Amino acid sequence: MQVPASFLAIDHLHVPVRDRMAATSWYEQALGLRIVPELAHGAQAPNGPLTPAEPKGVLHIALFERPAGDRLCAVALRVEGGASGAWRQHLGGLLGRVPKVSDHGESVSRYFNDPDGHSFEITSFEPAARAELAAG
Structure with missing residues (x-):
């Protein structure tokens, strides 16, 4: 099975915290x-993230x-918008189901877990990724 185009970057990490504001202050310092x-x-x-950078x-x-x-924790991997369809097909074949696409407004993402339960997200902020919403 051919893996789709390479990643642009690790986009972000999901970090669970007890208090988002206290954690934001700590990460700033x-x-x-x-x-x-x-x-x-x-x-x-209610369950959304606060995102410092x-x-x-x-x-x-x-x-x-x-x-x-x-x-x-979860790792989000950024891809080019045009690669989203290839990732959809690749993950569908690997997992036996296509991970649901999520529209976050500024980005489009697919979530999946590895065999040990670690969470991953394939995400794109590019307009071409919007076609993924129509593809499901």
């Missing part, structure tokens, strides 16, 4: 990360408020 205004709307949803946008951390025992 420790790593210089600040809340990304364009992504702040995510924190308005470093100034160049190289590192994003999506802070999800979770109970103390829920510490499973």
